[in-house]
Amino acid sequence: MSADATQPDSLSPAIEVQNLVKSYAGFLAVNNVSFTVRRGEILGFLGPNGAGKSTTMRILTGYLPATSGVARVCGVPVATRPEEVKRLIGYMPENNPLPEDMRVSEYLYYRGRLKELGRRKLSSRINEVMELCDLGRERHRIIGKLSKGFRQRVGIAEAILAEPPVIIMDEPTIGLDPHQIQLVRDLIDSLRGNMSVIISSHILPEIEVTCDRVLIINQGRIVTMGTPAELRRDIIGHSVYKLEIACDVEQLGPALAVFEPSIKISETSAPDADGFRIIYITTDRDEPIGESLLQLLRSDDRFRLRGLSRENPTLEDVFLVATRRSRDIIDAPKKPRR
Amino acid sequence: MRHFFTILSHEIRMLLVNPGTYIAAVFFLGVMGSIFIDLLNLYSAVPQETSPATVFFRLFWVPVLFMVPLLTMKSISEERRHGTLETLLTSPVSTTEVVLGKYGAAYFLYILLWGSTAVFFYILQKFAGDSRFLDAGPLIGGYLFIAVSGLFFVAIGILASSLSRNQAVSGFLCFTLLALILGLNFVSNADIFSNETLSPFKSIVQRAQIFQHLDDFSRGIIDTRQLLFYVSGATLTLILSILGLEAKILHS
Secondary structure, three states, X not given: OOHHHHOOOOOOOOEEEEEEEEEEOOEEEEEEEEEEEOOOOEEEEEOOOOOOHHHHHHHHHOOOOOOEEEEEEOOEEOOOOHHHXXXXXXXXXXXXXXXXXXXXXXXXXXXXXXXXXXXXXXXXXXXXXHHHOOOHHHOOOEHHHOOHHHHHHHHHHHHHOOOOOEEEEEOOOOOOOHHHHHHHHHHHHHHOOOOEEEEEOOOHHHHHHHOOEEEEEEOOEEEXXXXXXXXXXXXXXXEEEEEEEEOOHHHHHHHHHXXXXXXXXXXXXXXXXXXXXXXXXXXXXXOOOHHHHHHHHHHOOOOEEEEEEEEOOOHHHHHHHHHHHHHHOOOOOOOOOO | OOOHHHHHHHHHHHHHHOHHHHHHXXXXXXXXXXXXXXXXXXXXXXXXXXXXXXXXXXXXXXXXXXXXXXXXXXXXXXXHHHOHHHHHHOOOOOHHHHHHHHXXXXXXXXXXXXXXXXXXXXXXXXXHOOHHHOOHHHHHHHHXXXXXXXXXXXXXXXXXXXXXXXXXXXXXXXXXXXXXXXXXXXXXXOHHHHOXXXXXXXXXXXXXXXXXXXXXXXXXXXXXXXXXXXXXXXXXXXXXXXXXXXXXXXXX
């Protein structure tokens, strides 16, 4: 192979997947999946168990061959040049398997040698990643005796060891406590811009904070893809405001309808001792209408307003709606895939 | 083959820090030592025609049947069970390098253990002061046979280990395969082979006379056909291990 062909293209996207299909004995684990990850971008992979997340990741690492379709990492096709792709990827598999009877520094050294780092460079790089992952004090401990949080950090340290342009992590925060999750999140955040990262997770707030874009996959198909804000708008489709107000509900509806026809009252609570109720209203208007709503209700004597806030649907709501919808109309994804 | 030596040195290191290796080594040296002592008792009681080395190596099958499974059963099945094979194979390492690295380490330890039995003969010569006990011919021939046949036996262990996630299953499978191959010695004259149509099988079985090979080696007859039998057997078994492992990954 010529030197030119082995050189990964620096302009092509970090990951390019087109019409990827993987079937196991008649069962379609990944069904016609296409997406692109830009350089330096962090992509969140969301989906229920068995949706095809891990399979897609394994195909991207060259560990599993795809049944059909194209996957490229930095312009290098995975199917025909898996050896090169393995040099471009740092991978942390699901459940983060580690050898139980090695010391942390020994393990990183061994992995570094396998990843073709020179001896001299390797020892300084090991110190660097240990510092980054806050593993300095654990360097001589046996991996089998480490707590889950530290094991996870060893896995991440190993993935970033050779400074690959692409990092793939399958559920890096599973089973960690909130403090450890914060550490892992900061760590992934620090990779932003330098490396492209794909992470899968069930912890949705986690993905929301860390990822630039989110891809929701269900039953082997991509349900939707975009920034968390875009997904909220596309999937939920309306904004929700919460009012704390003392008034006659019968009068509130028409008053709001004059202001904005799309407003509907979705939920009303019983009045408390002071006569205030909590009322949820929904509107199709995407831009914030809180201020004008506040002015309207304050200027009207019939209403006594105590509080007004916009309710942000969480990614969890988006996820639940998207995966439920995908079950009904799985063949017609709402959003174009690019 | 760039990573072969990295994996080999790592595997040897892991075998040397594994308590199981020392248990196997103590067991091996204990059994071989007691066999050797029995042998000496026999020789001191009644004069014998053959050299003690010849008789000693004729019992090679005892440690082979037990040691090879113990040394190899863990190698690949453990990696598969823990899932570390996935991390290993997603680094720029090929299945061939992994299998050969593990094979090399197990073979190294096999030879190391057998090599340590040379001390028995050294002690014997040192204290008996009789050079007749230390007949160099059968000794060198015997060790050569161990080294060459070990290539094949250890490869069988690696194949068995690549076939199951469970160490115990791999161990038993290896034991059974070795017993079958060693047992070919006793079936070559079976009645079933007198049938004309089975004559190709008969010639195969006649080539696989491992005990006969040992006798030849001890007498200093190094037959290239026998060398080829072990080397090609080892190569074929290793190729099967590599293919088997890749097939398992494909369906994982």
